[in-house]
Amino acid sequence: MMEGSDLSIFAKKKPQPMASTAPLLRVEGLTKRYGARIGCADVSFDLYPGEVLGIVGESGSGKSTLLSCLAGHMAPDAGRVIFDTAEGPRDTREMSEPERRRLARTDWAYVHQNARDGLRMGVSAGGNVGERLMAVGARHYADIRTTATDWLGRVEIAPERIDDRPSAFSGGMQQRLQIARNLVTGPRLVFMDEPTGGLDVSVQARLLDLLRGLVREMGLSVLIVTHDLAVVRLLADRLMVMKGGRVVEQGLTDQVLDDPQHAYTQLLVSSVLQV
Amino acid sequence: MTDQAYNFAYLDEQTKRMIRRAILKGVAVPGYQVPFASREMPMPYGWGTGGVQVTSACLMPEDCLKVIDQGADDTTNAVSIRKFFQRTAGVQVTEATAEASVIQTRHRIPETPLREGQILVYQVPIPEPLRFLEPRETETRKMHELEEYGLMHVKLYEDIARHGQIATSYAYPVKVEGRYVMDPSPIPKFDNPKLSDNAALQLFGAGREQRIYALPPYTQVVSLDFDDHPFEAGKAPHDCDLCGAGESYLDEVIVDDAGGRMFVCSDTDFCASRQAVGHRGRLSPEEV
Numbered sequence: 001m002m003e004g005s006d007l008s009i010f011a012k013k014k015p016q017p018m019a020s021t022a023p024l025l026r027v028e029g030l031t032k033r034y035g036a037r038i039g040c041a042d043v044s045f046d047l048y049p050g051e052v053l054g055i056v057g058e059s060g061s062g063k064s065t066l067l068s069c070l071a072g073h074m075a076p077d078a079g080r081v082i083f084d085t086a087e088g089p090r091d092t093r094e095m096s097e098p099e100r101r102r103l104a105r106t107d108w109a110y111v112h113q114n115a116r117d118g119l120r121m122g123v124s125a126g127g128n129v130g131e132r133l134m135a136v137g138a139r140h141y142a143d144i145r146t147t148a149t150d151w152l153g154r155v156e157i158a159p160e161r162i163d164d165r166p167s168a169f170s171g172g173m174q175q176r177l178q179i180a181r182n183l184v185t186g187p188r189l190v191f192m193d194e195p196t197g198g199l200d201v202s203v204q205a206r207l208l209d210l211l212r213g214l215v216r217e218m219g220l221s222v223l224i225v226t227h228d229l230a231v232v233r234l235l236a237d238r239l240m241v242m243k244g245g246r247v248v249e250q251g252l253t254d255q256v257l258d259d260p261q262h263a264y265t266q267l268l269v270s271s272v273l274q275v
Numbered sequence: 276m277t278d279q280a281y282n283f284a285y286l287d288e289q290t291k292r293m294i295r296r297a298i299l300k301g302v303a304v305p306g307y308q309v310p311f312a313s314r315e316m317p318m319p320y321g322w323g324t325g326g327v328q329v330t331s332a333c334l335m336p337e338d339c340l341k342v343i344d345q346g347a348d349d350t351t352n353a354v355s356i357r358k359f360f361q362r363t364a365g366v367q368v369t370e371a372t373a374e375a376s377v378i379q380t381r382h383r384i385p386e387t388p389l390r391e392g393q394i395l396v397y398q399v400p401i402p403e404p405l406r407f408l409e410p411r412e413t414e415t416r417k418m419h420e421l422e423e424y425g426l427m428h429v430k431l432y433e434d435i436a437r438h439g440q441i442a443t444s445y446a447y448p449v450k451v452e453g454r455y456v457m458d459p460s461p462i463p464k465f466d467n468p469k470l471s472d473n474a475a476l477q478l479f480g481a482g483r484e485q486r487i488y489a490l491p492p493y494t495q496v497v498s499l500d501f502d503d504h505p506f507e508a509g510k511a512p513h514d515c516d517l518c519g520a521g522e523s524y525l526d527e528v529i530v531d532d533a534g535g536r537m538f539v540c541s542d543t544d545f546c547a548s549r550q551a552v553g554h555r556g557r558l559s560p561e562e563v
């Protein structure tokens with residue numbers, strides 16, 4: 001049918017955030033100190049469904065701290081983190097620990113910079129991908145295996161590697177496996193801390209391509225930390241620039257990169273251009 | 276004669292009270308691992324000091340004790356522990372399951388069904404079923420607290436992926452009353468069905484790891500599995516060569532240098548009792 005084919009065109013396009021939809025995540029005045037030192041301070045932003053927000057800044061600018069606080073790995077000192085749960089918007093800081101952990105293994109996913117931190121190294125690739133399925137109650141072995149095989153394919157790992165341990169994988173493969181393991185349950189919000197960090201440049205490019213494909217295909221909402229502006233250029237709809245724990249500039253990626261307002265952002269952009 | 280250098284059943288009354296409190300807590304929360312301050316016992320950990328402490332705290336002068344190791348009453352381990360309590364508590368001892376009021380065991384549940392009033396004490400080396408995949412104690416405790424047991428199925432998944440079936444045949448994980456996942460100690464999975472709905476009180480003691488847990492009588496215990504790989508208790512396709520029993524757990528015994536083998540009940544009391552009333556197996560001596 002005509003309508004069907006029209007719709008399929010739209011389906012391939014990434015859903016664009018609309019002003020009328022509620023934010024998936026609303027962050028207000030988030031602050032985290034390490035003693036006297038500032039981790040991040042007074043960070044506020046909204047993330048809309050289907051949006052990719054890049055967080056950039058030099059080393060020590062508070063990117064990981066912010067992400068850890070948002071994902072509930074660390075308790076912030078002040079601020080609100082409001083997530084649009086199935087039962088409506090909730091401040092994750094006011095949730096009980098069981099509730100937060102449940103979110104972490106259903107609606108949320110967290111891709112660590114170091115794949116070893118996000119994988120079970122003693123468990124096969126299939127088991128790694130299957131864990132989240134089993135955590136939410138999957139009890140049919142053949143189904144779990146089929147889904148795991150499918151996901152390995154989606155991250156370009158040959159199905160015959162399904163019973164191999166991640167320790168037998170290259171760094172790039174481990175990172176792709178970590179991504180598969182995180183996305184298998186269709187999370188609504190994905191946190192990524194330097195997902196391409198520590199990989200060879202050619203491996204990075206391939207991983208980025210793959211990530212971009214998955215983000216588009218699944219319409220993922222993503223918070224991605226990086227200090228690589230090429231990564232945000234390719235993946236992020238919007239960009240947030242941090243310095244000394246504070247957000248110094250945020251806006252649409254192209255706007256910020258092409259016409260940076262803050263002196264620090266200008267420096268960041270020009271230093272990349274020189275490379 | 277009781278050795279007067281010791282308090283009854285070796286441990287002092289205060290320690291026994293502490294252990295009994297842990298047992299009561301375990302009974303109140305079936306399958307939950309209760310920490311307790313394990314004491315040094317005059318034997319190495321591998322000898323079941325956890326079980327010995329639980330037995331010590333349970334024994335009354337009028338009790339009748341049976342001790343088995345792999346189903347047998349006559350192994351070094353079983354004999355030593357039995358002697359230990361004979362010496363320190365002066366209680367009666369027996370090899371007959373039906374006569375015992377307290378049975379301490381390693382690796383088996385007796386074949387003869389237990390009855391109300393009996394206590395079965397298990398020696399446990401590693402009480403934490405999640406340990407294999409999650410070495411952090413703080414994390415496994417949290418997993419129990421929040422009923423996050425997906426990881427247990429990851430272990431079974433790995434089993435099937437590697438062996439084509441759930442190859443775990445000892446210490447097969449169970450879920451207790453739909454709540455706590457528990458390691459039943461290294462009993463063969465053949466014994467798992469006996470854990471459930473058992474008339475006896477079942478107590479588990481881990482000495483080195485300082486944990487006690489319990490299954491009160493008639494507790495529901497379910498072995499974990501997958502829908503398409505259901506739990507099977509499994510049984511060797513033989514009858515006992517000495518008593519002909521077809522439903523008991525069998526040990527394989529090499530009988531000669533030529534590789535001759537026989538299968539006999541691992542539960543020596545069960546086998547002997549059957550032979551005593553005339554049951555015979557493939558290799559039973561000719562009748563005279």
Ligand SMILES: Nc1ncnc2c1ncn2[C@@H]1O[C@H](COP(=O)(O)OP(=O)(O)OP(=O)(O)O)[C@@H](O)[C@H]1O
Nearest residue numbers: 034037038039058059060061062063064065066227
């Ligand atoms: N555990 C900690 N204890 C004390 N200070 C910390 C701790 N973690 C981070 N900090 C400090 O907080 C600030 C922000 O660090 P953070 O790790 O969030 O930066 P980042 O932007 O992720 O840096 P990088 O790009 O190097 O990963 C830094 O000054 C850092 O030294």
Ligand SMILES: [Mg+2]
Nearest residue numbers: 063064065193
């Ligand atoms: Mg960082």
Ligand SMILES: [Zn+2]
Nearest residue numbers: 515518540546
């Ligand atoms: Zn027999």
